[in-house]
Amino acid sequence: MKYRSAFDIIGPVMIGPSSSHTAGAARIGRIARTLFEKQPKKAIVSLYGSFAKTYKGHGTDLAIVAGLLDFDTFDKRIPDSLAIAEKSGMEVIFQTEEAVPDHPNTVKINLFDNDNELELIGISIGGGTIEITEINSFKLKLSGDPAILVMHKDRFGIISYVTSVLAKYEINIGHMEVARKDKGETAIMVIEVDQKIADEVIQELRSLSYVSRVIRMVE
Structure with a gap:
């Protein structure tokens, strides 16, 4: 892939431990929140591949929820995101999937609030770089740039x-x-x-x- 800057290689300013499992995951969660246009009442997070195997140890769960709370990758509240989400009334359900994805760091996020729903699939490529590959069954490629x-x-x-x-x-x-x-x-x-x-x-x-x-x- 083509790198636009040194930050695509070393990753963004972030709360660790992993640029792909933490920073990238937070960015995917935040894009889902942006597309939903408000904090959802319920989120179902389906993890595939490497995400499914290591999400607790690498803080991927904390990072995704932090993104759904609209926290940036360097927000010091990320380690407490699950507790913050619960206090704010957002229900979060994590589930691991056996299906083999095209990319090992793949997550599907389903958001709900009354009659509103959103489904998003994203991958964390490395160094905090991500791609959104599907929104509500529309196939696409969105990198998170402006x-x-x-x-x-x-x-x-x-x-x-x-x-x-x-x-x-x-x-x-x-x-x-x-x-x-x-x-x-x-x-x-x-x-x-x-x-x-x-x-x-x-x-x-x-x-x-x-x-x-x-x-x-x-x-």
């Missing part, structure tokens, strides 16, 4: 409208993925960009026809 997620109806011209707004504000697109379940039904755009995205950009995107949700990822 990004926006656009949910919309699959209609002619929507991609052009969205990218035109970004061009208007001189926002450069580094990576973009588009997925849909069926023709004419719900579709999703994941757009990674090179700079922070201002509130006015988000509001203009939300005003577009057929766009139902615009979420700004953790930056």
Whole structure:
């Protein structure tokens, strides 16, 4: 894989012990929280491969829950995240899976709150680097860089409208993925960009026809 900086190799500032099992896990949890747009009432965390075998010893459970609480990788509260989650009213269930994943550090997170649900699958590649590979059955690739997620109806011209707004504000697109379940039904755009995205950009995107949700990822 291509490294963008030394921090992709040595990992981010973090609470240990492992960049892949702790920092990466925390980032996956935090992205799940961001996509859910609030703290869930219940989280089911399914661990695969190496995560399933070593999650307690390496603090992967603490890190994922810390992310769901919106803690950063260096937050000193990470070791107490399970207790904090319980006090805040968030139920967390961990389960280990026997299935062999494509990557050894794989986690599936299901979040619930009344009628809202989210399913996310992420992998921790190493050095704190992650990829989100699936959101609500949409296959994609999201690295955790500054990004926006656009949910919309699959209609002619929507991609052009969205990218035109970004061009208007001189926002450069580094990576973009588009997925849909069926023709004419719900579709999703994941757009990674090179700079922070201002509130006015988000509001203009939300005003577009057929766009139902615009979420700004953790930056």
